[in-house]
Amino acid sequence: MTREFTLNRYGLSGARDLLRKGDVSSVDLTNACLRAIEDAGALNAFVHRTPEIALERAAAADERLAAGDAPKMCGLPIGIKDLFCTRGVPSQAASNILEGFTPEYESTVSQKLQDAGAVMLGKLNMDEFAMGSSNETACYGNVVNPWRRGNDKAELTPGGSSGGSASAVAADLCLAATGTDTGGSIRQPAAFTGITGIKPTYGRCSRWGIVAFASSLDQAGPMTKSVRDAAIMLEAMCGHDPKDSTSADLAVPDFEAMLTGDIRGKTIGIPREYRMDGMPDEIEALWAEGRRMMEDAGAKVVDISLPHTKYALPAYYVIAPAEASSNLARYDGVRYGHRAKLAQGDGITEMYEKTRAEGFGPEVKRRVMIGTYVLSAGFYDAYYNRARKVRTLIKRDFENVFAEGVDYILTPATPSAAFGLGEMTDADPVQMYLNDVFTVTVNLAGLPGISVPAGLDRQGLPLGLQLIGRPWEEGDLLNAAQVLENAAGFMAKPAKWW
């Protein structure tokens, strides 16, 4: 195959270096990705393609590169999760209720990426309103994981909710993609597809223009082919935004420059509560291997306790639906999106009820109604306030271990490898929620967390390890993640079948 057809296989840093040397053009890189996308309909990752926008921005990037005026991500083609509002391009959070919605504005994060010179290839599939762990709740249909169990042709989930982003990056349809993470929606799909994904500290990335799910938990982050790429893209996405009142007014460091490869003298905590009954022995073994890698790199590894871990998922399934029920009240058929056809004599209440019944899928309805229930008179204290108190205790668990000198916490990213699409259809909703058992604590505590691919299971599927860092210490966390990445030496790619 000629090089022209394989440029999409590069990551951000590799492509950036070629662009700077003048060895390739952004138009060539972009065309390679557009061809790969064209060829990958079977994965159902890109749901709104924007080739005209991409080629226009690529040509502009080439001019800036030629003029020596190139910002950090100049000319690098990426995908954008459908949750981000992009001006003039459909942005519907994979929901029928936002069908036809084309925003008049651009989200802060996608604007920052554009300002950094990145080229948008299109919008990526996801679970409806980011509610799901298998990308089976989208109005666009399921996303398919490019990985398979050996020669078994069964379709696997890429994880969720950022499943389209994960599948697209793993299959080289783009160099990197944006994701969002409310309970694990960047890190779990990254682990299921053998890529890197970081959720930064709550407040690092502006939430403005990102369709809201649970506002006290939502954070955007990059999904990339390496830790270095994650550092490059995270830096472009971060920064204070007056339009998001919870956006942190802190300087954004040069994260890439912080990748020194040196973690000697650092302390890594291994939380005993993350050792779960019924956890596959391969995940146990990978975790032990990760521990050894960090020791070999000169870090001190200690056993720690995060005693309230068990209560993180139940607290999350009170807080997130409560916030969702409030955030999703705006979808009423008045200002944007779908409005139901009304019968003779129907008033405004029927319009709301029919519009929302038609527009929301079953998982979204379930969560909105659970949220409505836990916030209703008589249950507010028993459920919602209690969950917020438990959240305080979960955060305190982390504060305690950090105060004792722990720099990072090492855990598995997920309790299993990718499972089959449809395999969980008959399970009750709680079984699906258990996918996020290792990631959800990080959202509740507002901490940065990164998933790094670290090995393959017996069936040839990728497995990830998660590192959790101190608040605002993403640079330090990325450095530790790169040490893990180098030691694990994960180079596997899915064999192309699509």
Add this chain to the structure above:
Amino acid sequence: MSIDESTAAKVAKLARIKVEDEDLPALANEFNTILGFIEQLGEVDVDGVEPMVSVTPMRLKRRVDEVTDGDMPDRVLSNAPDSREGFFAVPKVVE
């Protein structure tokens, strides 16, 4: 706590989501599964613990209360399912 069909119907009404009567038993059943999972929170000793308001200890920023944007009714209405004469249009709400 167990949710019956009438409670499920009440919650659906509060959430403004139309649920057909024949779907209420299954809905009540799902609620009970999820609430059964959430019940574990009752085991935690939360005496004297403050409920979390903001995960990052920072003051919300304030700005001067002044108009910084506006004069774009066409753009505001561009995605509306129904609009007339510069307003969002909805079914009649008063007789």
